[in-house]
Amino acid sequence: MDERLLRELVPAVIGALVRRGADFASAEDAVQEALLRALEVWPVDPPRDPKGWLVTAAWHKFLDATRADAARRRREDVVDAEPGPGEASGVDDTLALYFLCAHPALSPSSAVALTLRAVGGLTTRQIAAAYLVPEATMAQRISRAKRTVAGTRLDRPGDVGTVLRVLYLVFNEGYSGQVDLAAEAIRLTRQLAAAVDHPEVSGLLALMLLHHARRASRTTAGGALVPLAEQDRGRWDTAMIAEGVAVLQAALARDRLGQFQAQAAIAALHADAPTAAETDWVQVVEWYDELVALTGSPVVRLNRAVAVGEADGPRAGLAALAELDSSLPRHTAVAAHLHERDGDLATAARLYAAAAHDAPTLAERDHLVRQAARLNTRLRG
Known part of the structure; x- marks a missing residue:
């Protein structure tokens, strides 16, 4: 059974339930239960229409929960208007769910958890295992997040930048246990790119691909870190690098530069160099200048100092470093x-x-x- 297909269907199924009258929190819970049922049933009896099957199963789970709760009897009108099995809206609510899960009222950790569950289709147990926290702790975090966004309509516009920051947080967590969060972040960013036409979405996807292409060379077999200059470039994923560069070039051609495109351009210059010594450090510094102009981030300035040290010599790098707060992480x-x-x-x-x-x-x-x-x-x- 294709578990990836299951997870990719989650946003559309949640959206279908919400459009039928379910609130977001109840719809999300019902879809999770339907996913668990699909994992049991589909290997022996695969459906001809996976999305329709999930919509029907999740709707029935929602109705069961609604009927069982005496405090929700006012919703009997929704129950009485139950649609036929498999009937689903053709509207794609994927983008709306990204916005909802990256709601500005949520803390970064809560936004990440809700995104992985409602958009990514991961179970609470999988998310908890990936973040190395007890399942009960993660369940509470997700429940609080759902309460925070309760009542928010799916048709309200959101901020793409906030969604991208949440996805980047997921990517930077890497992986642990059965869930590879870096790969999951790439999958979700591809999905977002299909739902919204925005150069920074492409910039983030390119950045993730270019970084992920170097993953196999970043640590030794014993888990020790390997600096970029010492990595075995023969272990880099050239196909992933080529894809990342192509995605980046298409984004840059639109002439709407953003921070993720600039970061991806720096990563592309590293990926393009046959050896560390052949890196075009002058261009790297120029892209860091663009990134500083876009963000003003002290961390970006710190990384720029390293690049200046390579392009113009260590004394120049130390001079650039002297302009920064010595309490910055990694400054020493x-x-x-x-x-x-x-x-x-x-x-x-x-x-x-x-x-x-x-x-x-x-x-x-x-x-x-x-x-x-x-x-x-x-x-x-």
Whole structure:
């Protein structure tokens, strides 16, 4: 059975129930129950019309829940007007559901969870496993999110930028357990690109593809981080890179530059270089200048300092770094890298050790500790 097809049908089925009179929260719950039933039934009895089957099954689940709740007897008019089996609206509510799940009233974590469940079709258990939290905790998070957006109509316009930020958050979580969140984010972004004509949607899709193409080379078999300059480029997915570049070029041709297109352009320059030494760092800096103009982000400025250090030398990179707040995440690690490039190994070793102390992840901490140890060994030799 094609579980991916099942998940792709979720937004349309939720939309069909809402248009029949179900509220969003009840519709989403009913569709989840229908998905579980489909997982049991479809392997032995596949339907000729998967969407119609899901709409019918979910509608019946919704009716069962409505009839069982005495406090909702005022909704009997909805029950009495039950449509025939398999009847579904031809309206595509996918885009509206993206907007709803990325509602500005939701916290980023709640928006991500609701998107994965209502648009992605993942179960609460799968989402909880991916985020390494108890299922009950994730269930509460999703329930609160659904209460927050209760009463919001599907026909109201939303902000594409907010949806893209939510999808990027999903992508950056990577993967854990049975759900590959990076791959799921790419799937959802492809789905969004089919529902809305927007160059930044294409920009985000290109960025995800270009980053995901390098995934196999980012860590060793033991889980240690491998910096970009040291990655085995023969392990990069060239087909995915080619797709990402094509998507990016089509977006840039529309001359409506946004931050995701600029980030994708930087990723494309890295992907295009046969070796780290052959990277066109001058162009990378130019794209970072565009990104700074678009966002003003201190993190972007920090990454730009690294690129300046490659394009114009480590002293120039350190000068750019000196303009930034030293409390920025990764500031100390960038300073260590630039001091090493400048030949000041003692300062670099000290800064690598300091950066390791504040590293956000175990893998990053171990990498920085190894960098400090490597330089200290050279200094003693």
